[in-house]
Structures are given as structure tokens and as C-alpha cells.
Amino acid sequence: MSTSGGSTRLKLLDGALRTVVEQGIAKTSARSIATTAGVNQGLIFYHFGSVDELLAAACIHGAEQRVSHYRERLAALNSLTELVDFARAVHVEERASGQVTVLGHLLAAGQTSPALAAATAGGLALWIEELETVLTRLLGATPLAAFTDPAGLARAAAASFIGIELYEGVDPEGATRALDSLDQLAVLAEALDGLGPLSQRAVAHHIRRRTRS
Numbered sequence: 001m002s003t004s005g006g007s008t009r010l011k012l013l014d015g016a017l018r019t020v021v022e023q024g025i026a027k028t029s030a031r032s033i034a035t036t037a038g039v040n041q042g043l044i045f046y047h048f049g050s051v052d053e054l055l056a057a058a059c060i061h062g063a064e065q066r067v068s069h070y071r072e073r074l075a076a077l078n079s080l081t082e083l084v085d086f087a088r089a090v091h092v093e094e095r096a097s098g099q100v101t102v103l104g105h106l107l108a109a110g111q112t113s114p115a116l117a118a119a120t121a122g123g124l125a126l127w128i129e130e131l132e133t134v135l136t137r138l139l140g141a142t143p144l145a146a147f148t149d150p151a152g153l154a155r156a157a158a159a160s161f162i163g164i165e166l167y168e169g170v171d172p173e174g175a176t177r178a179l180d181s182l183d184q185l186a187v188l189a190e191a192l193d194g195l196g197p198l199s200q201r202a203v204a205h206h207i208r209r210r211t212r213s
Contacts, residue, residue: 009047011037016058021098025105028055056119059106063123066099067130074134083134084182087161091179100165107162124162128154 015037019028022036030051034041048054070090077083094100103120110117132154139145139153160178168175 008039008043011039012044012047012054013058013061015039016054017062017098017102020055020058020105021101025109028105052113052115055106055109056115059102059116059119059123060126062099062102063126066094066097067126071130074130077134077138080138080185081183081187083138084179084185087157087182088179091161091165095165095168103162104166104169124158128158131157 012033016028016033019033019036023032028051030041030044033051033054034044044051044054048057070086073086077086106116106120110120132150135148135150135153135157139148139150164175164178167178
């Protein structure tokens with residue numbers, strides 16, 4: 001693809017995301033996206049085939065950008081408490097950038113559009129992959145390593161984050177309390193990690209018995 005073609009695609013991807021943030025999914029059309037991107041609307045169909053396909057591609061594009069933006073910070077985390085602090089920072093940054101708005105609209109639109117549903121799931125999968133890597137590393141050195149599923153926890157964390165982000169729009173205080181509860185879980189996990197070997201074995205034995213019952 002020519003440099004010009006690549007530049008136009010990028011304008012359309014960014015323009016689609018901005019249009020959803022500024023106008024909502026109901027008013028996002030070929031015309032509104034083209035106006036935001038500053039290109040002829042016919043180029044949407046030339047490069048993507050349809051508005052839904054453009055929005056699907058924009059969803060993945062946006063997720064790739066955001067995950068890349070945070071990757072170094074994720075790799076530098078050394079504890080579950082730091083991970084919770086990171087989640088708080090991401091919560092603020094993503095809301096300010098409009099990404100929460102985009103996600104909410106695409107999740108809603110995905111209920112009736114298979115293309116958008118698949119793209120939204122694909123974008124979330126990028127986040128989940130990064131979270132799974134971090135959780136595997138952080139939990140691997142704790143007594144909880146043998147009793148946790150980082151892959152499942154990463155999905156639960158992503159789903160919880162989405163829920164908190166959307167929930168904040170109707171109950172900011174409730175969303176804050178939800179984030180505070182994550183702090184409590186992180187402190188508990190680190191308290192277990194700080195126990196001596198005998199205490200850690202006792203806790204592990206208790207957890208093993210409970211999980212088998």
C-alpha cells in the first residue's frame with residue numbers, strides 16, 4: 001500500500017474513534033467520520049468496505065495504541081499493590097482520553113453487529129494478554145501461585161474494569177468504592193506473601209483443603 005493510502009487509512013481510523021467519542025455511535029456515519037477525518041467519504045468504502053468494518057478496524061487500532069502506551073509501565077510493576085495503583089491511573093487516563101466512551105458505544109453496538117462484537121472482543125483480548133503476563137509474574141512468587149489462574153483472573157480483571165468504567169457514569173461513589181476494594185485485596189495478597197515459610201505452608205494447606213472440598 002502506498003504511503004498516501006496508509007495515511008488515509010490512519011486518518012479514517014482516528015477519525016472514526018473521534019467521531020464516536022464526540023457524537024456517539026448513533027450519529028456516527030460515513031459522512032460524519034469523513035468530516036472528522038477530513039477526507040472524502042467514498043474513501044471509507046474504498047479502504048474498508050463499510051462503516052461497520054471501519055469501526056471494527058478502529059476498535060482494534062485504538063486498543064493496540066492504548067496497550068502499547070501502557071506496556072512499559074505494566075512491565076515495570078513489582079507488586080499487586082502497584083498493579084492496583086496502575087489500574088487507578090489507567091481509569092483516570094482512559095476516561096479523559098475518551099476511550100471509555102468508545103468502549104461503551106462499541107459494546108452496545110456489538111449486540112447487533114457481529115463485526116463490531118468480534119472487533120471489541122479482539123481489542124479486549126489485547127488488554128487481557130498483557131494483564132495475564134503481569135499477573136503470572138506477580139502471583140508466581142506468592143503462596144497464591146498454585147491456587148490461581150492468571151488467564152481467568154486477567155479476564156475477570158478486564159471485565160471488572162469495564163464494569164467500573166461504565167458504572168462510574170451513573171454512580172461515581174460506587175465506582176470509587178469498587179476500586180477501593182481492589183486495594184484491600186492487594187494488601188491481603190501482599191500480607192500473605194510477607195508471612196514466614198511455616199505460615200505460608202499453613203495457609204497453602206488450608207487453601208488446598210478448601211479448594212478440594
